Amino acid sequence: MLQVISLLLENKPGALMRVTGLLSQRGYNIESLTVARTLDPELSRMTIAVEVDSTLRQQVIKQMNKLINVLQATDMTDSPSVFREMLLVRVRTPQESRAAVLKEAEIFGGRVVDSSTEGFAIEVTGDPEKLNEFVDVMRSYGEIDVTRSGVLAIGLEPKKLRLQPPVPTKAGVLVTEPKD
């Protein structure tokens, strides 16, 4: 089953590295990773698909939650959520199977984004496993080139976001008058 961690993090240099570092440090391989700004431009949403057994995944998520730049890290694996991925495929197809390719694309809800005498470029979104099937089908028609976005996830239940309020610094007290 797809194991997915969703993170809300500050859109700051190095934030991505801190998160991925927790996985690479433990020798875990990232299957896919997507990251982009949220409605609030100061924040990013990151979705990571990774294969880690459940207790270790919990530990990694706790460590992610400790990162200063991470507002929330959530395990989406077993919680009610929707997973989607986008795929672009270029398929070289002989004249005689063009119609069949279009038919298949339609079945998978795909959209032709480029068409030439050589074949098509098709865009499909869907559940990652569905996309695997689509890739298999396309392969049966000819040479293909595929690029995938990595999985996106959204939880179906609202998650309470616990944020730290601002705290005062010690800068209020002036200790020295600058000499220069």
Added chain:
Amino acid sequence: MSTLMSGARMLLECLAREGVDCMFGYPGGVTLPFYDSLYDHHIRHVLVRHEENAAFAAEGYARSTGKVGVCCATSGPGATNLTTGLVDAMMDSIPIVALTGQVSTKLIGSDAFQEADTFGITRPCTKHNYLVKRLEDLPQAIHEAFYVASSGRPGPVLVDVPKDVFQAQGHYQPVSTIHLPGYKVFTEGHTGQIRRALQLIKKSERPLIYGGGGIVAAGAASELREFVERTGAPAVMTLMGLGGLPSNHGNFISMPGMHGSYAANMAMSHADLLIALGVRFDDRVTGRLAAFAPHAKVIHVDIDPAEIGKNRAADVPIVGDVKHVLGRLNRGLEEAKAEPEQSLAAARRAWWEQIRQWKLEHPLQPVTSDSEIKPQHLMAEIDRLSNGQAIVAADVGQHQMWAAQLIRFNEPRLWLNSGGLGSMGFGLPAALGAQFARPDKLVFAIVGDGGFQMSIPELATIASYGLPIKIVVMNNGYLGMVRQWQELFYNNRLSSVTLDCFPDAEKLAAAYGFKGKTIEKPWELAPALKQAVSEPGPYLLNVKVSPLECVYPMVPAGGAINEMVLGPPEPVAEPVKP
């Protein structure tokens, strides 16, 4: 209010406002503007002789006071030299702030002279780090660094500052608030869990308090003492927690773990309730996890939610500041007040009786000899002089374990050692940092003949500042701890562990302008230590001890902690010569 000043000056302003009075560092090309501003600033800069030692000294300062320690290094090699100290502070949750210079912003990424990706390199070595590319971000970063380093589970924070940011002129605006929305600090502790903890405590026949570095970090020694006395439970304190409960307290058993006492490890193995306070169930404490404390329910209090359930599942998890949580537990115990029922009271008495029995069976006793100085004898003599009061900074190895076993600490923040990382070279610079922080304290640096030579350049720092540190080298002629493992687990094939060259201590100390001495007979020990302590300045005492002594008890790697090796196998094999 706003004043025009340079970035370097602004940095100092922020440090001063954070209450920094002293920092440890080493200058270089890109930090020249900073050092120029330091020239006539009241913050004291201690010039160490290697950046690694700047970090260790900052740790010594922090460990001995609880305040944030500060170290500073130049870009490239200066920054990379800091890393061991950063990881050391990370492992032991020590609040330090490291300031590093970086090449000018325009040069970053161009393989400029002395450029290194400090931000990237130190990401896994720190609790958090910053690369400040604009002067206007500098004050915020510095105040955040101090806040992050010292709050929650403490740790090291690094701020990397490019040369042109030091040089830029800007208007200083004091930063009044910090907003780190993703930084969660848990203090309270869950009320329901605290209630459940109290119920478990009330019903337990064989409770055991297992306290660690978190007690020291949280400043929870008095709360722990009250808790120990209210529950009447025996307590073990880990290597990091020593002094968190006074060693002379009647309920203190000693240290558990790989070189813990028989009584402490047996108590762990037989307890029906472990009250784990600011500990992380480290593998050096638990031995084989599957066999650890098999009969015990676990109450685990820690400020770091990621520690709870990491190695051992907790029956009652309490995420919170151990000082705060202990306060609430104490109030709960006070309100309940009920004496344990008859049968329970009898079980508790039997438990104590059993622990006393274990203590008697295999006490941690200083071994002595008529002809040579036993390492344990050395530690017992230092203990006598310290009487639970002195600061002892240890290096890493056998001497560290004997010191932990045999020297008493009646207060927290007296025992300074590299627990989690086990960094050789830690002892001397940590002692140095501690002596700056607490000038009135008697400070011992107890180091091995190996580790001492890793930080030997700091003799110059100690001499030039006239720090009255008593350096005691436990000289066994070996990398003793590694030799011990080779003896016990590798057929005594002693591979690259012989330290057959050690400088003449008297001459070495004299070369730096202070006094030193080498001794090797047991009757020389007490007078030599006394002389070292009465000397007003630094002192180097090189104590030749019996070379082949091993630290016992010992839980072999991967063993259960109740399966300790209590003493040498007979007869001791001769070292095998290749």
